[in-house]
Amino acid sequence: MSKPGAPSLPPLAQALVRMLTAPENRAFLAADLAEEFDELAATVGTAAARRWYWKQACLSAPPLVRQRITTLITSRMMSAAPDRRTGRTFMGLITDLQYAWRMSRRAPVVTISVTLAIALGIAASTAIFSVMEGVFLRPLPFPAPERLVRFSTTVANVGRAPEVNYLDAQDWKASSTHLESIGLYDVAPGTVRVQEDAPPFSATLMLATEEVIPVLGIQPQIGRALQPEEYRFGAAPAVMLGYTFWKSHFAGDPSAVGRTLQVGAVRHTIVGVLPPEADRFPAGGADVWTALTFPPSSFLNQRGSIALSAIGRLRGGAMMSAARTEISTIASRLAVTYPDTNRDRSILLDGLQDAMVGPIKPVMVLLALSVAMLLAVACANIANLLLAQAHARTLEFGIRGAVGASPRRLARQLWTESLAIFAVAGAIGIALAQPLALWLVSRYPDTLPLAADVTLDGRVLAIAAACTLGAALLTGFPRTRRLRDTQLGADLRGDARSGLTMGHRRMTRVFVAAQVSLSIVLLFGGILLLRTFLNLTSTKPGFDPESVITIRASVPPVPHGEPAQVVALQDRLRDAAASLPGVTAAAHAMFIPFTAGSWGDGYRRTGTADAVPRGPMAHFFMVSPEYLEVMRIPVLRGRRLSASDRTGAPPVLMVSETFAKTAFPGEDAVGRRIEWNDGTWEIVGVVGDIRHAALSDPFDADVYVSRRQVVRDNTWLLLKTDRPAAAVLAELQERTKSIDADIALTDTATMEARLAESAAPQRFRAIVTGTLAGLALLLAIVGLHGVVSYTVTQRTREIGVRLALGQQPAAVLRVVLLETLRNVSTGAVPGILCSVYAGRWLSSVVMVNADQTAALSSVVAIFVAAALAAAAGPAWRASRVDPIVALRTP
């Protein structure tokens, strides 16, 4: 603006002034300043002129800002033209917010607890929803995921298995017109070794037929897929790596392709690396993908076995229902062709995603419902709090109304306050949601399928925002309705202090009842699941898990190995374990309780017409003679297995009490014989029952056979020791090296940990619902306390009159307590009714083994106690009201 060549104005100060001046004066004020600056620069020098300019700028700032704010406010008050609307509402909002802030500072405890309760509710809801969204709603990351299906088998009178028969699947594939292809696979634990000298570690193996990769529609990211000839039995072993496995064990090095990976004892060539999305199938992902091959003699190649999982891809345009019908038709044809095996079999088809996430749906629904109920309790609580607050502010609103504030203006004030609280709470809630969701996924007892997808995306945030807004509206409405009912004149006359309006009281009661009934349902569910968990963990497994360490020993299969060699190796391992310092006993077994794997089989009682495999069934445990001693399973009758029960010696076995009772009722089982595994076996002893899959399981018929008489590779070591598992494992690893460098010791855990693990789903459910129920109860108590103490304060004068007229303080106490109980019982009735239904639903979706009536009675007892505790303080205060003071107070 200054003339060329003249000293220039300080730019920053100039900008400041321009920014603050109202637009209509901007140019003139700047011009005036520049004019004086030029004069000063000419007379007293540039530096002084600049100092002057800065001083002017700084001193001008406050009046200019004040003027602009005043203009905004006055233009709003003068109901200005529509184009000023934005500025007007904005300034109004600012004033309302300032007011809200002052109000909230007047009652900080209320504000903070309201905000926290809502934040918690929103965080929990958002977290659960983000988990559900990632798991259920987002499609699988494969091309046309809706065309992917999964097969399962139902055997009449036995149950449903998620697997199918290999030969059946080949027949479906050959005859189906609706299915493009069907792939079979098995997910199995295994041990792998990345380098020759590195220790082997356990990994998840995906053993798949050649159709699985095309069915999923994926291509290796690096290298190639297995070729058709590599899927044949006896082909050169080759593997593809899962993406995460490749990243973590090969540091994402592309040169991993072409190197070798030892799987078990066999060196495999790495031919490719699968893309990241392949890690999403199967649930939990697989580390190493290799060909599913088996010799023609394998049990997999027999019609009777149901042991492989199957997925398929519908042809484009094919309907799921049509494919279902088609497969059923083929299955019934097979039932005619192979009646022995297929007669009772029916095949089910489900969408792949449904099949993957179906099992966890009930738990997710349970969590979502619990969280929604907690949020509802919090909302009801807060609605009441706000209602009470609105009532307490009747005088304030009365005055504001009397001096000209319209009801709309006052309603807006209340809404601003509600929404401000909820905005803060929502922000806190959303911030907490992500860590909460991750915690939930990490604490989830099983692998949560597709958990990698759990993120806060736009949809989740939108839901969270909607939740927040919904809660705000829900809690805000009663308050503004209350405002509408207000008669300003009456409020000003002081009627406000004399008591609550009928409408207000009714509304308060409804909210209390809602809180109570929801909390009762939540508490009932929580107690039921907690009792279930406690009952479960107090169940005796039938063996003594204390101080037993279990270690899986992966022994490389001896090619066409002599059974004697296998037995010798297993015994050397056992001896090595037994000789460790601090180990008092050691055993080995083919399968151990509470760990995947068991051998269920049919048998025939010698001399009877028992049909195999449709006759009696039992679990067969191949164990070393020391097993019963290490596990402290009591021998009830007969003798133990001994070292001399070996190949060549007469085949003997021991049976469990349940076996003895069911197979030979009323007789002594010892000395009896059964036909099994191509031999006749004599029962030499009876042992106590144990549970082997879940603590909730009933006792099964169990059989114990010496490993020297039925030789199998699979080996678990059991060590009785008080020393920590890690130390024992390290020492054992040293010793096994000298036996065979390829032996991998994996899956180390104490037996107690395995037992605890088996109850983990119940524990998880109990903890989560218990916590939510506890929070709901707490909220209900706080809410109840608030309502009672508020009512008492409102009725101080009435109570004063009663006392003055001679009523005993004890009677006042009783009145208040009874009124509280009446409030509670209004909510308790629907709560108890809902609990009955909730209990039924709960036991239909998750395991519940607690007495529901007892749980319901304890819930009622807890609630009565809680209600009395909540009301005790206010009731006591009420009975201590001094009539004189009460009546004198206006």
Next chain:
Amino acid sequence: MAKGDFVGEFELYVMLALTHQGDDAYGVTIRREIEARTGRTVAIGAVYATLARLGEKGLVRFRVSDPQPVQGGRARKYFSLTAAGARALRHSTAMLARMMAGLSPDLRGRS
């Protein structure tokens, strides 16, 4: 209109400065007039803010001049009192005079 019919102290100064300057009352001259007479530093922003307020009350009006006939010459915003402004000023000074009537000289600020 917090002060009703009364005008604030600084508003009074600005209105008096307008009267003193007559036709030549614009930002620079008004500011200098007040500064010279009161001996206080006066911010141009305060002058404009006050003028805007007086304008809203209908006490002051303005006209915008043509650019000054020099190179890079600027336009000026000249202010003057409205009829209501002149009335308000008379009223205020009269009230002031009445309030001060009969006070001893030291209280009247004439030392």
